[in-house]
Amino acid sequence: MSSFSVTEPSTRSKWFAGSLVILYALITMVPLAWIMLTGFKSPADAISYPPKVIFDPTLEGYVNLFTTRTRQTDEFLAANPPETWYEEIVRQYDMVIAGPSKFSERFLNSVIIGFGSTFLSVFLGTLAAYAFSRFKIPLADDLLFFILSTRMMPPIAVAIPIFLMYRQLGLSDTHLGMILLYTAVNISLAVWLLKSFIDGIPTEYEEAALIDGYTRFQAFYKVVLPQAATGIASTAIFCLIFAWNEYAFAVLLTSGTAQTAPPFIPTIIGVGGLDWPAVAAGATIFLLPVMIFTVALRKHLLRGITFGAVRK
Amino acid sequence: MAQIIIKNVRKEFGDFTAVKESSFTIEDGEFFMLLGPSGCGKTTTLRMIAGLELPTSGEIYLDGEEISQKPPSQRDIAFVFQMFALYPHMNVYKNLSYPLVSQGMARRDVKAKVEDVANILGIQNILKKPVGGLSGGDRQRVALGRAIVRDPKAFMMDEPLGALDAEFREHMAEELRALHDRMGATTVYVTHDQLEAMQMGDKIVVMNNAVVEQFGTPQEIYDKPATMFVADFIGSPSMNFLPFHGSVAEGAQTVDLQGQSIAVPRQMQGASGKLVFGVRPEHVTLSDTGAYRGEVLATEYLGTTQIITLDTPNGALKARAPAGQVATVGEKIGLGFKGEAVTLFDENSGRALRSELNEGIVTHG
Ligand SMILES: Nc1ncnc2c1ncn2[C@@H]1O[C@H](COP(=O)(O)OP(=O)(O)OP(=O)(O)O)[C@@H](O)[C@H]1O
Ligand SMILES: [Mg+2]
Numbered sequence: 122m123s124s125f126s127v128t129e130p131s132t133r134s135k136w137f138a139g140s141l142v143i144l145y146a147l148i149t150m151v152p153l154a155w156i157m158l159t160g161f162k163s164p165a166d167a168i169s170y171p172p173k174v175i176f177d178p179t180l181e182g183y184v185n186l187f188t189t190r191t192r193q194t195d196e197f198l199a200a201n202p203p204e205t206w207y208e209e210i211v212r213q214y215d216m217v218i219a220g221p222s223k224f225s226e227r228f229l230n231s232v233i234i235g236f237g238s239t240f241l242s243v244f245l246g247t248l249a250a251y252a253f254s255r256f257k258i259p260l261a262d263d264l265l266f267f268i269l270s271t272r273m274m275p276p277i278a279v280a281i282p283i284f285l286m287y288r289q290l291g292l293s294d295t296h297l298g299m300i301l302l303y304t305a306v307n308i309s310l311a312v313w314l315l316k317s318f319i320d321g322i323p324t325e326y327e328e329a330a331l332i333d334g335y336t337r338f339q340a341f342y343k344v345v346l347p348q349a350a351t352g353i354a355s356t357a358i359f360c361l362i363f364a365w366n367e368y369a370f371a372v373l374l375t376s377g378t379a380q381t382a383p384p385f386i387p388t389i390i391g392v393g394g395l396d397w398p399a400v401a402a403g404a405t406i407f408l409l410p411v412m413i414f415t416v417a418l419r420k421h422l423l424r425g426i427t428f429g430a431v432r433k
Numbered sequence: 434m435a436q437i438i439i440k441n442v443r444k445e446f447g448d449f450t451a452v453k454e455s456s457f458t459i460e461d462g463e464f465f466m467l468l469g470p471s472g473c474g475k476t477t478t479l480r481m482i483a484g485l486e487l488p489t490s491g492e493i494y495l496d497g498e499e500i501s502q503k504p505p506s507q508r509d510i511a512f513v514f515q516m517f518a519l520y521p522h523m524n525v526y527k528n529l530s531y532p533l534v535s536q537g538m539a540r541r542d543v544k545a546k547v548e549d550v551a552n553i554l555g556i557q558n559i560l561k562k563p564v565g566g567l568s569g570g571d572r573q574r575v576a577l578g579r580a581i582v583r584d585p586k587a588f589m590m591d592e593p594l595g596a597l598d599a600e601f602r603e604h605m606a607e608e609l610r611a612l613h614d615r616m617g618a619t620t621v622y623v624t625h626d627q628l629e630a631m632q633m634g635d636k637i638v639v640m641n642n643a644v645v646e647q648f649g650t651p652q653e654i655y656d657k658p659a660t661m662f663v664a665d666f667i668g669s670p671s672m673n674f675l676p677f678h679g680s681v682a683e684g685a686q687t688v689d690l691q692g693q694s695i696a697v698p699r700q701m702q703g704a705s706g707k708l709v710f711g712v713r714p715e716h717v718t719l720s721d722t723g724a725y726r727g728e729v730l731a732t733e734y735l736g737t738t739q740i741i742t743l744d745t746p747n748g749a750l751k752a753r754a755p756a757g758q759v760a761t762v763g764e765k766i767g768l769g770f771k772g773e774a775v776t777l778f779d780e781n782s783g784r785a786l787r788s789e790l791n792e793g794i795v796t797h798g
Contacts, residue, residue: 325518328485331505332512333579334535347522 153408159401167397181210182398186224186389186406190216224403227385232410233296234381235365238303242360243353245304246311247319251341253312254319255327265316268309276306277369284373294379302374303364310363311356318352319345354421358414365411382407435496435586435619436461437482442491442501444477450643451477454491457638457648459587459621464613466634467623470666473640475623476515476591482621483512483589495586506535511580513590517572519564525575526560532583550578553612569597573605577612587619594629606633627667631655639663649794657791658776661783664711670740672711675747676780680705688777691746693725696772698790707780710747714740716771717752719760723767729760743768 130138159167161178184207192215201217203209211218249268253261283302284293292298322345330340346353368383375381386403389396415422437459444452452474459465467475480486482493484505493501500508511532519528526547533543551557554574559567564575573593580588593609594602610633613620624630630637631651639646639654639662647659658664664672679689683703687694690710697710719741727743727750734756741752741760745768752768760766777786785791 323516323518325514325516326520328505329512329514329518329520329579330531331485332483332510333532334506334583336506339535344520 156401156404156408160398160405162398162401164396164398167401168395179210179398180207182396182400182402184210184218185396185399186402187222188218189220189222190214191219193217223380223385224382224389227380227382228406230296230375230379231365231382231407234299234303234379235361235410237296237300238307238364239357239361241300241304242307242311243315243357246308246315246356247346247349247353249308249312250315250319251345253316255324265313268312271305271309280370280373283370287374294375294377296379299371299375299379299381302370303360303367307360307363311360314356314359315349315352318349318356322348351421354418358418358422361414362411436494437587437619437621438492438494439478439482440492440494442478442481442488442493444474444481444486445489452481452488453643455640455645457645459619459636462617462619463635464610464633465619465621466630466637467621467640468625468627468630468634468637468666469640469646470625474643475625475640478640479512479589479591479621479623482587483510484508485512509586511583511585511588513576513580513588513593515591515593515595517576517596519567519572519575519579521564524561524563525556525567528564528575529560529578529582532579536583546582547578550582553581554578570601570605573597577609581612581616581618585618587621590620590622592623592625594624602629609633628669631667639666641666647794653794656774657785657794658711659785659791659794661709661711661778661780661785664776664778664785668713670714670751670753672713672776673717673750674778675710675712675745675750677708677710677747678706679708681708681777681786686772690725695725695770695775697775697777698773698788700777701787701789701792704777704779704786708786709778709780711776711778711785712770713774714751714753716774717750718769718771719752719754719758719766720769721767723769725768726765727768729762729764729766731762732760 158174160182161180162173162176163179163181166173166176188207188211190211195215198212198215198217203212208218252258253265258264287293287298287302290298292301326344326348327337327340330344331337335343366383367381371381372384375384382403386400386407389399389403439458440456441454442452442456443450443454455478467478469475477486481488481501484500484503484507488501491501492499495508495510505512520531523531529547529550530543533546538546547560548557551560554577556571556574556578559571559575564572567575573596576593580590594605597605606629622633634651636648636650637654638648641662647654647663649657654663655667658667658672661674665674675690677688677690681688681697681700681704683700685700685703686696686698688697688708688710689695695710725745727745729741730744730749731742733740733742737756738753739756739758739760741754741758743750743752743766750768754760773790776790777788778784779786
């Protein structure tokens with residue numbers, strides 16, 4: 122018996138492929154690890170050179186991220202001993218906590234706008250993709266091309282018209298405005314991805330449901346949707362990643378009520394010197410939702426990335 | 434349960450006509466075969482009866498009610514798909530109960546009904562399994578179960594055995610026919626396998642190129658083909674065609690082949706020009722005395738019989754002879770034909786000439 126097999130890669134090539142993947146993972150993860158570690162450093166440690174890998178962890182960055190602080194007189198400090206662990210951290214610099222920072226608000230904006238536009242893109246995208254896949258639509262190919270063409274130039278190229286339009290319509294700095302904008306950008310991706318998934322689902326399943334006495338819509342959501350779950354999940358992840366990370370439009374169109382986290386995090390730098398640990402803490406928290414979302418849907422994503430090729 | 438009448442039904446897909454004006458009647462309780470080569474419009478016809486496709490024109494009557502434009506849910510017709518189309522995200526029980534749930538049947542009744550059907554099909558032990566891992570036969574049974582569970586008026590089956598391997602097909606075909614005999618439900622069954630159609634069907638419609646060529650019992654279709662296509666498509670080996678130039682008069686009982694007068698059923702219709710003498714291999718006899726002669730080209734031994742291929746003045750011909758008959762390649766043998774079983778065709782139209790044999794079957798002029 123020879124250990125050679127046509128279908129199984131050899132042990133050597135498996136090792137080689139494995140090491141490549143690990144190397145790639147290391148390269149991409151080092152900056153992430155760096156950010157996460159910096160979040161737990163003191164400002165001094167954060168900028169020390171050579172960089173410290175071993176350091177005394179502190180939550181200073183996180184406290185600074187979530188609070189605004191003011192300097193106080195010695196008398197005031199002496200009269201009001203710190204009551205909580207986070208106040209103690211702030212006292213090292215003779216400061217007291219004046220109130221919460223805007224970070225949680227901005228973070229919440231990101232959640233509302235990111236998930237809102239993702240939901241809307243996937244919802245509309247699924248309906249459109251189903252229609253394109255199953256019905257005879259006049260000029261279907263041209264319409265699909267038109268939908269794709271909205272992505273043929275970088276969205277930021279139309280920033281100025283959108284800025285003016287939004288100001289006229291009163292959509293500037295509103296949640297609705299940002300949700301609509303990100304949906305408009307994501308919808309073409311959603312339609313195209315989902316169409317290829319739905320194309321891969323044999324129409325017999327719906328026809329069986331029609332025969333079994335269900336309406337067209339029931340057949341769609343009871344039979345087609347469960348089977349498109351993989352496609353919907355991976356499309357949702359792509360949409361969320363875009364909406365969550367989007368920076369340029371957020372800077373341009375939001376400043377207060379609807380400002381998302383990406384334009385907010387850099388403003389931390391300006392408050393009370395170069396507070397790298399606070400910035401790093403903000404970035405870390407900012408990364409979490411997409412990470413959790415992706416991990417939660419990773420079962421679907423892994424199958425979904427092959428674009429429906431391996432469905433049974 | 435139900436009689437189905439198809440009347441002048443036509444289906445176009447854009448410029449393409451998949452089914453041309455077709456008419457036939459499926460009687461209550463019949464096991465009805467839709468037979469024809471690939472692409473002839475069998476599936477389209479079946480889908481129109483079930484409501485998955487709406488006819489461009491024509492009428493479909495189910496128990497006297499015109500249903501051709503109704504949605505499938507209002508027709509009460511079950512459909513077994515070629516690849517079964519079991520819901521992949523549900524287990525066997527859910528698949529079977531799905532048609533009942535849509536009717537709003539109470540949970541207890543659903544359970545009783547599903548178990549009933551599972552018993553009939555012998556699949557009680559796989560009810561909890563997901564459909565993904567089932568064998569071909571079990572998938573087939575679940576698909577049948579999903580169809581019979583709600584006692585529909587009629588069953589449509591699109592090549593239901595096509596996905597099974599040859600050995601298992603035969604077994605399932607028997608099972609299917611037994612199930613039908615037990616339930617007596619009107620069944621329309623699509624196949625491109627003429628043997629399957631002959632074995633299982635009470636009646637057969639033979640389609641070709643979007644047209645119904647003939648409609649009748651297996652015996653009628655085999656013995657009294659209405660067209661050359663049907664004669665060729667049914668039977669293995671198929672009917673022999675010996676083209677000749679000549680004429681037959683109305684009332685004639687013989688035709689002239691190479692100067693030999695050969696008996697045929699009494700003709701009800703005169704014709705002349707390019708004609709075809711059609712005879713099945715089992716109606717050809719080999720005899721030294723026959724005046725019409727052919728040279729043996731090959732023999733094919735089949736156990737109890739053998740197929741002898743001969744070269745005749747009118748072209749190649751196959752004869753089915755007893756296995757014991759001696760025929761050596763190169764030998765010239767006299768041929769006899771069983772006169773009352775011969776069909777004459779008009780070569781240009783491909784249609785059979787009317788005769789005593791096919792009277793009442795072949796009605797066209
Ligand atoms: N939705 C459709 N749009 C366009 N053409 C179609 C459509 N459905 C079927 N056809 C065409 O109609 C013709 C008949 O198709 P149909 O499926 O009825 O054939 P069939 O007899 O069932 O053949 P097979 O044995 O291959 O299943 C084929 O040429 C097919 O390409
Ligand atoms: Mg077919």
